[in-house]
Amino acid sequence: MDFQQIFNAAPEVEASAPGRVNLLGEHTDYNDGFVLPTAIPQHTIVSIGYSPNDHHHFYSAELEELLDVNPTEPTAQGFASYIDGCIRVLEAAGYTVPPINIFVTSSVSIGSGLSSSAALEVATLRGLRSLLNLDLTDVKIAQFGQQAEIQYAGVNCGILDQMACSLADTEHMLFLDTRTLDRQILPFPAGAGIVVIDSGVARSLASSGYNQRRAECEAAARQLGIKALRDVSDPQLAEQLPDPIRRRARHVITENNRVLQAAVGISAQEFGELMNASHASLRDDYEVSVPALDALVDILQNTPDVFGARLTGAGFGGACVALVTAGEENAIAQTALEQYNRVGYDGQILVS
Incomplete structure (x- = not known):
């Protein structure tokens, strides 16, 4: 039509x-x-x-x-x-x-x-x-x-x-x-391309805890006496907060630092390491990952020619992105997807 x-x-x-x-x-x-x-x-x-x-x-x-x-x-x-x-x-x-x-x-x-x-x-x-x-x-x-x-x-x-x-x-x-x-x-890291794979687990932002996470961040900023968590660069300052907002604040502070590190121009290997750290933070401190995303990220991170991988988007389902060796995108995506689907999931390649 x-x-x-x-x-x-x-x-x-x-x-x-x-x-x-x-x-x-x-x-x-x-x-x-x-x-x-x-x-x-x-x-x-x-x-x-x-x-x-x-x-x-x-x-x-x-x-x-x-x-x-x-x-x-x-x-x-x-x-x-x-x-x-x-x-x-x-x-x-x-x-x-x-x-x-x-x-x-x-x-x-x-x-x-x-x-x-x-x-x-x-x-x-x-x-x-x-x-x-x-x-x-x-x-x-x-x-x-x-x-x-x-x-x-x-x-x-x-x-x-x-x-x-x-x-x-x-x-x-x-x-x-x-x-x-x-x-x-900015240019991509030299010699790198991206792969995006959908986990097969859909999520709805409005009902997925997104608004709750925002409220927790606003509470953390209030307790720290700042306008927004962007105004803190030392993650140690978050340690004075009660859980769970301590962990929410720690994620945001460290994630901002990771972006600033990446933006100055670093190698694909270093960029990938930042992506891996980002996923761990989203999983453990921000608690927006799910088992399917963790499984897919783990598979990608352990696939040859992958520099790093993480969930992308708000979490609670959705897709993962990987930084990979340029020219190997299709082969990496196919290998990772086959392994992911073999353990019972139903993913699909979105970008390769």
């Missing part, structure tokens, strides 16, 4: 945005910290036209679902909440958005920690920018996307995903200070 078949008209504009994989800097963005994502080849594509009536109409090709949305009623649910949220944050900022038809198709895996929601938000906002000739920078698009996710999808997220989907490319890493939004485009 395409836009023409669903809406009996040709679209006015088409826009897209990539998913992203975060190489280092997990759960640091909502602590005003540092992140290091890259874009992935998979994209979300939106086609947009004007609605013939006073309702919005949203169609998802992957879900085979068509939703009629009344702009005067409470926010839509499901995939429509992200699109409707983008429209409503634009309207709240003073822009006028007429009733529209949107056709969505995506190759970004849903529930794998690759920012399918942010890709949808950024693609939608890019499409509306083009359709309505809006004066929006790529950074403003990311900020509006974040607002849509917080206010209308119920996820109290940081800015990482939307900035990555709006500004990153597949050939570089995006080093981002999430407090100031200062950023640098």
